[in-house]
Amino acid sequence: MTYDPEVKYQKSHEWARKDGTLFTVGISDYAQDSLGDVVFVELPVTGKVVKKGDAFGVVESVKAASDVYAPLSGTIVEVNSKLKDDPSLVNKEPFGAGWFVKIQASNPSEYEELLSATEYEAFVKGL
Amino acid sequence: MVPFAGWEMPIQYPTGPIEEHRLVRRSAGLFDTCHMGRIRIYGPGATQLLDTLLTARLSDLKVGYSRYSLLLREDGGVLDDLFAYRLGEEEWFIVVNASNMEKDLAWFQQWARRGSAIPAKEGSAMPAAAGGGEPVNEWNTLLTSQGGATPVKVEDLSSRFGMIAFQGPRALEILTRITLDEGGKRWTPPERFGWSWVWMGKELLSEPPHVTDQRGASVTRANHLTHADPYPGVRCLVGRTGYTGEDGVEIFPPWDRTPFVWEAILSAAQNLGIEAGPAGLAARDSLRFEPGFALYGHELSEEITPVEASLLWACDLEKPFVGRDAVIKRKEEGPKEKLATFVMEDRSVPRAGYPVADETGKTVGRVVTGLYAPSLDAFAGNAFIVPDLAGSGKTIYIVIRGALKRARVVKRPLYKPAYRS
Numbered sequence A: 001m002t003y004d005p006e007v008k009y010q011k012s013h014e015w016a017r018k019d020g021t022l023f024t025v026g027i028s029d030y031a032q033d034s035l036g037d038v039v040f041v042e043l044p045v046t047g048k049v050v051k052k053g054d055a056f057g058v059v060e061s062v063k064a065a066s067d068v069y070a071p072l073s074g075t076i077v078e079v080n081s082k083l084k085d086d087p088s089l090v091n092k093e094p095f096g097a098g099w100f101v102k103i104q105a106s107n108p109s110e111y112e113e114l115l116s117a118t119e120y121e122a123f124v125k126g127l
Numbered sequence B: 001m002v003p004f005a006g007w008e009m010p011i012q013y014p015t016g017p018i019e020e021h022r023l024v025r026r027s028a029g030l031f032d033t034c035h036m037g038r039i040r041i042y043g044p045g046a047t048q049l050l051d052t053l054l055t056a057r058l059s060d061l062k063v064g065y066s067r068y069s070l071l072l073r074e075d076g077g078v079l080d081d082l083f084a085y086r087l088g089e090e091e092w093f094i095v096v097n098a099s100n101m102e103k104d105l106a107w108f109q110q111w112a113r114r115g116s117a118i119p120a121k122e123g124s125a126m127p128a129a130a131g132g133g134e135p136v137n138e139w140n141t142l143l144t145s146q147g148g149a150t151p152v153k154v155e156d157l158s159s160r161f162g163m164i165a166f167q168g169p170r171a172l173e174i175l176t177r178i179t180l181d182e183g184g185k186r187w188t189p190p191e192r193f194g195w196s197w198v199w200m201g202k203e204l205l206s207e208p209p210h211v212t213d214q215r216g217a218s219v220t221r222a223n224h225l226t227h228a229d230p231y232p233g234v235r236c237l238v239g240r241t242g243y244t245g246e247d248g249v250e251i252f253p254p255w256d257r258t259p260f261v262w263e264a265i266l267s268a269a270q271n272l273g274i275e276a277g278p279a280g281l282a283a284r285d286s287l288r289f290e291p292g293f294a295l296y297g298h299e300l301s302e303e304i305t306p307v308e309a310s311l312l313w314a315c316d317l318e319k320p321f322v323g324r325d326a327v328i329k330r331k332e333e334g335p336k337e338k339l340a341t342f343v344m345e346d347r348s349v350p351r352a353g354y355p356v357a358d359e360t361g362k363t364v365g366r367v368v369t370g371l372y373a374p375s376l377d378a379f380a381g382n383a384f385i386v387p388d389l390a391g392s393g394k395t396i397y398i399v400i401r402g403a404l405k406r407a408r409v410v411k412r413p414l415y416k417p418a419y420r421s
Helices: A029-035 A117-125 B017-026 B046-053 B098-114 B138-143 B171-175 B221-226 B255-272 B281-289 B324-333
Strands: A014-019 A022-027 A038-042 A055-061 A065-069 A074-079 A101-105 B002-004 B007-009 B029-032 B037-042 B066-072 B078-088 B091-096 B153-156 B164-167 B195-200 B234-239 B248-252 B338-344 B355-357 B363-373 B378-385 B395-400 B403-410
Touching: A022 A029, A022 A074, B017 B029, B017 B281, B029 B255, B037 B046, B037 B098, B046 B091, B046 B098, B066 B324, B078 B098, B078 B234, B091 B098, B098 B153, B138 B234, B164 B171, B164 B255, B171 B248, B171 B255, B234 B255, B281 B363, B281 B378, B338 B395, B363 B395, B378 B395
Parallel strands: none
Antiparallel strands: A014 A022, A022 A101, A038 A055, A055 A065, A074 A101, B002 B007, B029 B164, B037 B091, B037 B153, B066 B078, B078 B091, B164 B248, B195 B234, B234 B248, B338 B378, B338 B403, B355 B363, B355 B395, B363 B378, B395 B403
8 A cells, every 4th residue: 555755645545746836636556556447537527616525526446436635736737648548647646646626725725734645644543 | 345245356367357267268268156156956956956047958958968048027027147057857057146045045945845745954964174185075075965755945055165166278288288088088178068077186188097096996086086185186066167258167175175286276277388277257257248248236137027038048938937938928028128248339328227328318228238248349338228119230329327338239249159160
């Protein structure tokens, strides 16, 4: 199980990474491993405004459909179109090519409230 | 692991369900199906009883063969679907769904009692299975245990014999390396739906040598196997049946020897350099869906008759059986809904329970199976929908998170079983 130290997490298993002025968002290695084979990812249209905690997309594995929640408030400025053709990228590279969206944060201080890799790992191990 | 009808079952193994599915289609996969119910029905009148209870005609099935059938209530509702193996003229081995086991057993017992003034005796004292070093012939112990002229007996064998399915185009090639037939020769698989007694052991690299004992007499096949190793052989019932659309077998070893058979198969595959591995419940679901096999609780239930489920082919309406009149009536009236297989045209994942709508958004049915079908690389499913929209080529909409997603009704099967030419 990988806990990428370069990103921050929330308890619903999404991560966010500061990339310049934007935040890249995906789901954790723990999340993809729990879901199993991802077969479909439903993402919002760009321009959609989300609040921290809003469900902005759905990840569907062989087992189940799960909502994906925004770790930060802001505007969706980019979605990962590669997931359309190869949703298994979420399984293979959850912190890399398997990212979901990029958010222009309206309140970047929310990022600081997210869990560090160490805190998230401790949380997961307590589940 | 997930709870499944009271069993802890693996949904998937480490490679994941999609890879497991592909492994079965291209080579061979092993399924732990011990959760399924196994029932022995035997004694004078057993065949007649089953002919009365099951939709398929069993009286004309030859010993050595098996047949798919439904078990109906008087009102035509499907109690279960099952496989019946004919072990003898009046001896049957029935494999039913785990979730229906208690219900089926009670149903069979109730009818068996009704058919006779003398209540059937439940079970009988059995010697324990032979230990290591001796051939394990639990089946023989069982089959020689029946009394004389007794009424029909119904016996739950679920905890006495295990069940493993070994499926895929290369399954038999692997299996024939570790199997001997009743005569001690290399086992030749029976034809589709046939079954045979098989001695399963460790890998046999050549024909078994001719062995004589100290007095010069030919050693029986059982004794021959005894000399080989600590687990010289386990006598299993092996049916050339399955639930994947691939060639393969279902194996019924004595319960405590089931892990040995499992390991022996995987080890033989490895030694032969043939790809094989375990497959879980999720792969089992997609593998059975593609060739169009029903799964109880999805395509079948007590609220559905064989008419809606398009399973009239499994009903012999020429002979009397419980539920026949209801089936004939429903067939004549025409069903209110029909089972339709669909493939998504809008890329989205259908799931059991989602509503089906027409183009105006009006509900016209419900999804009972929805999944990613690896062999088609498509999202697909089965739904009960109004007959007008159930024909192949029709456009329907699956309501997914409030949105109408377009799908097309298609002909079954989506995957033609490999053994059907």
